Amino acid sequence: MSCGCLGGSSLPKPPSGDVEDEIVTEVVTEEVVTELQKGGLKDIFMPSALGNTGGQLTGPLRDHLLDPSSSLGWVNFILVCGWPHMRLAVNAMAQRIFAAEMTTALRSAREASKVDIDVETRLEFDIGNSIPNLTNIQVIHDKNYGGIEGIELSADLDMTSGEGFSVKVRLNGTVAGIPMHVVVGVKSFKLNGTGCLMLSPLLDKIPVFSGFKFYFLDLPQLDYELKGINKAGKILGSIVSNLIKTVTGTLLNKFVVPGGIYIPLVTIPPALKMKAETPEPDGYIVVNVHEAKGVFGGDMVFFSKETSDPSVKITLGNASFESSYKANTSTPKWDPPESAFLPVLQGDQIISFAVEDVDVTVREVLGTMSCAVGKLYDESKGRKRWLEMNLTEQGRAKRSDVEIKADRMGVCVSTEFLAVTALPAAAGPVRELASGLLHALGGPRQLTQDFVPLLRLCTVKLLGLDCSPLSAEEVFFTTAIVQVASGTPPKGFFKEVPYSSYSSITDVLPQAPQSGGVTVSPPLRSKKAKKWGAEENVKGSFLPNVSPQAQLMIERLSKDKGMSIAEIASVADLPEDQVKLLVGLDRSLQVAWHQAFHQFMEYPGGTVTVEVTREDHTSLGTAKLDLAEVEASPDKTKTFKIPLEGNRYCTDLHLVLEIELKGFKRGELEPHTVSDRFADANTCASRQVLKFAEDF
Structure with a gap:
């Protein structure tokens, strides 16, 4: 097969003006994806800007690839042509990584349970012939990815198991002295998320690209069905099921930005390689949680509606924040607000919110929402905005449609952005703060008091x-x-509150003293x-x-x-x-x-x-x-x-x-692109339309 340029006879003109990011966006329709999956591209010839090489391509796929306004259809075409080779490469990599993670998970399970687990594992893995569907394809010229220049290709990725898919995990050994010979398989799976391929750093000589890195913008959604788990018995089956869940969760988290896998094409100095493989964040978004409404859970209160013990969880990349919880209320308030400090590598990253009902052993999710962090910042920088939550099954369980409409669930937040900057030579340890800078729980969260000079990014x-x-x-x-x-901490960083001023035991439950709540990083x-x-x-x-x-x-x-x-x-x-x-x-x-x-x-x-x-x-x-x-x-x-x-x-x-x-210095979060993906809730089921309201 020979083919020339896989776009039309002309390429879209680049944006005019002096812009930081040059963006070309292409949406691949479901009809086009269906044509791609039929595998009818093996023996075709495609016309190009250099002339017609012969042969014909008909149908919606031809119209899409040859449309002068379309320039990114070739990405799916490359995926189709290269999948037989990618399949072998993915299979080999999956077996190697899975074996290492399973060994670590078994060791952790043995240490946590104090049970003698002596098990060898072997993975038989074949990703199969089902080719991922790429939609909302974008190419972004990033001039400051971790301090270096790169070119990023991103797309919404959807993949479902198909012909040839096979996963078997063989476990042989003993658990608490009981022989264990189990074969557990994965019957089917579905994966969707926003995947990115970053070509970086750029060189002034061949091969121009030093290497490439694959990662997800946010934690992808993975659904799978196990088979053979019942044959392992109740106890062993539970152990095996939890092991597989732990391993898959760990692996997916490792691929969430700033994680991922970097493949060098040439050897470059380690200092440059580290910038591409483990990039420094552009800055940190500060999300201040002020209050919430409509949080009705399963806690019974006599002669009134069910309340809950609400807490707000915020996730960005592989970092997350959990606020302290307020007991027995549907309208919690955090005063002063509790703040999440979360690293941002680009404005298209997905930030997720979850309102949870905190019980002794579990945190039940009542409502969720997610959006691009750049969009959230644009709407709430320096001012309070309400985010409308989408109720989960648990959130809807004890409420009628009338009650849900009357008492919508929402979270009130405000944001600011802290850009990373060099420290002046005179900066150094701070022993004591000037008088007048005290506040209740500490941390640079209050907009009226500037604690930014204290902040550090330690690399x-x-x-x-x-x-x-x-x-x-x-x-x-x-x-x-x-x-x-x-x-x-510097003297005066915290305002000491006498014990007698606490109104109840809930006021002194464990929480991070610096900014309220708990920030969890990998x-x-x-x-x-x-x-x-x-x-x-x-x-x-x-x-x-x-x-x-x-x-x-x-x-x-x-x-x-x-x-x-x-x-x-x-x-x-x-x-x-x-x-x-x-x-x-x-x-x-x-x-x-x-x-x-x-x-x-x-x-x-x-x-x-x-x-x-x-x-x-x-x-x-x-x-x-x-x-x-x-x-x-x-x-x-x-x-x-x-x-x-x-x-x-x-x-x-x-x-x-x-x-x-x-x-750090106060700055502006510049999104890479004004993305359309959140205007269509059907683009990816895991994302919802962003809803703001001045009054709630």
């Missing part, structure tokens, strides 16, 4: 482990667990370290005439002797760009992670603790660093090479990492 860049080549095998595949802990856990020493062959990084010894010498001349790139290039008789690459690769490290973690902090100070563990979870030691050292640095960046305390395996083992501190 921990895990580089790798330095040891002798003989010890490399001991530290290969190690994992680092990072903890960023706040230090002592654990800062690295991927497994890979071999990285100068003797290792890293794709595309070296020329035959640059020996491993010369590579290490070039690195030492830069870092130990302080020579410039130009000076080293002259001495080594190598081009400057190659010398710059070799210096930035840090080939003196025997193993490397090259992974960054970003943590929001409400005031300066604190510590960073890193524990390195082997595959069997035995610890190689811990390093603890004081952030005051970084605050004291003029550029607020410091590289550490520190021995691990408690290490009993490698006497010459050192952890190498870089810590960077940045600040």
